[in-house]
Structure formats: C-alpha cells, structure tokens
Amino acid sequence: MRTLLILLNKEFRQVFRNPAILRIMLVVPTVMLLVMPLAADYEVRNVKLCVVDYDHSDYGRRLINKITATSYFHLVDYTDSYDKALHYIEEEETDIILQLPASFEKDLVRENQAKLFMALNAINGVKANLGGVYLRSIINDFNQEVRQDWIQLPRYNVQPIIQIVSNNWFNPQMNYRFFMVPGILVILVTMVGGFLSALNIVKEKEIGTIEQINVTPIRKYHFVLGKLIPFWILGLVVLTIGMGLAWAVYGIVPAGNVLTIYAFAAVFLLAVLGLGLLLSTMANTQQQAMLLSFFVMILFILLGGLYTSIESMPKWAQAFTVFNPVSYFIEVMRMVILKGSSLADIQRHLIIMFGFAVVLNGLAVWNYRKRS
C-alpha cells in the first residue's frame, strides 16, 4: 500500500510538472465539443441546385418556387442549356441538375403524367444521395398539390392512402446534437485516456528509468496500478469538463442519473487505460506506442457507432463491435443522457465492460516483464 502511495506521489508530481498534459486536458475537450457537433453533421443543407427549364411554364415555375422555398436547396442557376448545367457539375459548382422537359406542363395537363430528369454529382455520395431524396419528396408533395387542384375529391378516396404520423421518442425535435454530443464525450475520454497511458510506460523505457525500477523489488501490479490510477482520475476530470461544456453550450442535461454515467465511465476508463498500458508494454519507443494506439483508437472510434449505426454494418463488422469497448460506452451514454436509463438498464454493458477491464489490465501486468 505504501509502495503504491509512493508511486502515485511521483506520477502526480510528474503530471503536474508537465504543462503539455494539463493543456491537452483543457484544450482537447473544448475544441472537440465546440467544433465537432456544429461541423460534423449528418444533415445536408445548402445543396447546390441548377435548374434546366426547357418549358418555361406556370407549373414549372411553381415547382421551382416550392423547391427553393426550403432551406435545403440553393439555386445556383436557372438556365435553358443542359450543357451549361453539366459544366457546373464538372466545375463542382452544383450538386444536382433538375431538368424540366419542353412538354412538362402540356404532358401534365393532357396526359395526366409528366417526366422530370434529375442528374446528381455523386463525388460527394452522401450529399448527392440525401439531396436527391429531399428533392424527390418535394416533387411528390408538389404532385399531391397538383392533384388536389384538379380533382374534385370524392367523399371517399378512390385510391386508398396510408398516412404516416411519426413521433420521435427521446429526442422529439430530432436534434442532431443530442445524438452526437454523448458520442463525442466518449471519444474524448477514450482518446485522452488511451493516448496518455500508452505513452507513459514507454516513456520510462526510452529515458531508461524503467531499468532502475526493474532492479528494485517492486511488484509488477503495484507499478501498473501506479500508472493506471493517475490517468483514471485525469480521465474522469476530462469527462466532467466535457459534460460541463455539453450543458453550458448545448443545454444537454442527462435525463438519467449523472452518477450512472460516472459509474460506467469509471469501469470503461479502466478498460481503455488497461489497453493503453498493454500497448505501452509492447512498444519499445514512444513513436511505436503512438502509432499502435492511433491505429487501435481509429478502429474503435470509426466502428463504435458514432458515425455509422452498428445495426446497418455488415454482419462481420457487427461481430467485431462486440469486442469494441467504445461501442458499449457510446450506447450507454445515449441511453442514459437521452432515455434516462438507470444502472439496472445498463447492467449487461457494465458487466461486459468489467470483463474488458480485467482482461486488458491482466494482460498489461502479465506482459510487463521485469526481466527480459
């Protein structure tokens, strides 16, 4: 016990004497929480649209007005040359071309049906795809309106219509930030914990002090615990800063108990720090440790369900996420912050995370060799 206190005393002194670590602890959460939720956004706005109108009809203009009245589309040009519009696409000045054929209104009135042509710039796949979907739904809407104008609707509709009324549970306004911020908090804790711990033991290897430690009768688990505890505390401090910012900037207050989050975060940090320390015992230089942990963290974060939902991944990738501690924490964060889940609801996650912590720290202690 006394050995552990001696180790902790030394580690804390070193942390507080290292201005870089303190700066990282403050700057990383602030930048990530201020910039990422605002910039990294699924919603597609400002889709650049170019209309090629060969018809110049009333109905054509009504449709275009309807489209540009939404905030999603920005009309780049209204032209009667498809070549010119295609040129815009080549120059990346427009994302979508909507072409109204010369007989648009005539066909619509006489034949009761008309064709429109849509060309999408698929270089930016997400934007083209979502832009296309938006445009299609606006045109559908327009279609409804036109029909209502013409047809004297019978008391009973001849064509049955299914109308969908939806209700967004737990995030009624579908506020994108409510969805992103909990995930970003997880990434924050993962990065700070994972990188700092991965670099720590290996730093002692590089400067040679580990030899002096290894020649003492110190116990391996004491040494690893002495490295773990300071970063565990730092991780929880970073989480607190992050949650404070989430509340101050986005007004996000967990629907559930804050202590539930801390309870899970405490176990999660043990797992991540164990992983960092394990990588640290494997690497010989800080550079190796950095690259190794970077690789693992990127994999965990991209497959963690923050950017792409796990349910829509292929089966093999879903199988991988079972071994990804980050995905559990993101899920728990969303459950507690949005849904108000309690400790009993996240029991399964907690037990699995505990397993991760035991295995990873066990491996770190085992793989740390005092004698080579």
Add this chain to the structure above:
Amino acid sequence: MSTNTVISVKDLTKRFGSFTAVDHITFDVKPGEIFGFLGANGAGKTTAMRMLCGLSLPTAGEATVAGFDLYRDAEKIKQKIGYMSQRFSLYEDLTIRENIRFYGGIYGLSNQQIKDKTAEMTRNLKLGKEVDSLVKSLPLGWRQKLSFSVAMVHNPRIVFLDEPTGGVDPITRREFWTLIYEAANKGTTVFVTTHYMDEAEYCNRVSIMVDGRIEAMGSPGELKGKYEADDMADVFLKLARGAKRSDN
C-alpha cells in the same frame, strides 16, 4: 555457496540468437571486496551484470547473489542489491529530494529513514539548497555521484556499477572513487565495470573479459606479475588485442 562469497557464478551464459554475449563465465566475489570487471566494448560486461541484477534471464549456468538463487529468487536478490546503469536513470523532472524519497520508498524505507538519508546525502555530496532543484539542472559529475548515492539508498549488500565514471572529469572521478571506498569500508561489496585502467588499480581483484569469456582474474599485482606488465593498461592491451569482436 560458502559463507565467504557474496556472488557465486558458475558457467553463466547468455545467447541472443546465434550470438553468445556471455560465454560460460565462472567466478566468486567475497564480501566487502571491490571487484573490477574489465573488458573492451562489446566484451559482455554489461550483459553479465544485467543477469546478476535480475534484469536479464540467463540462457544457461548457475549463480547465487547475496545468498539467493538467480532463477528462483530474483526478486529477493533485488532487495539486497543496488544498481547504477550506464544510462543516467533518475527522474529528471523530479527534484533530488523527490528522487531519494521515491527510490527510498520503493525499497521500503520509513519516512524517518528517508529523511535521514536525504540529510546524509545532502551533506556528503555538498548539495546544499540544490537538493530541492530539478535533477535535469545538475551537471554530469553531480548526477553520477547522485546516481551512486541513490543506488545505495537502502544500504544494499552489493552494489553494481556499470561504467559509473564514463565521461566524467578526473577530479570528479577521484571523488567518485572516494565514495566507492567509503561504501566498501562499511562492508558493501562493490562490483564495478570500467574502461579506465587507473581505476582498475583501485580494485581488490579484477577480471578481464574478452569476447564473452573471462580471460584473466586476480589482484592487480598478481596480473601485472603474470603478464609481465608495468601497469594494468599493459595487461589489458596484451589480453584484449586478441579480441575478435568490438563495437565496429
């Protein structure tokens, strides 16, 4: 192991793949002795010393250090020995006092003992107020003397010194050897590697390693007589000239 040996080594060998760094070395060290371990760069001195300190696992052979078996009781050995490596290995971002406290604490010294040790070192090394300044601000000579004192913080039975005076000026070297003599007079066995042949003269006994084997062993006087040499440098040159491997 007889009662009057503190280190007893028999056929100790270390191979790295096909390279035999230490090749069946056998020797005994008596308590309180200053035992010099000489050899050219790459002769295997450091590897041998690292094995005896429990930092490197031997490939073959037997050894007991401070009465404990090197294979089974390496951790018990560690309580009884001090080690000063070639590389400076105190924490540069801690003060001298904090370094002493840390290593003293790891070896299980009480707070009072740590306090006494710190006062004693401050006095012996004439540190004065420097005891509260960061180690990184110290000049090399002081660093080496401090490393030695920290390696001695728990009054070990044996202290291993790996080229402790490399790159140090002659005055500091002299002072360093004064520290070694003081330690030996208090009964600590000193196991030291060096390149300086004048330092070899200070040792009670020396062994000279060539290509991983011990080629000669004895007191400086005996060796000079045996190889008809004027000083230890001459002895060393006569033996080491036959070496096949070196740094380059």
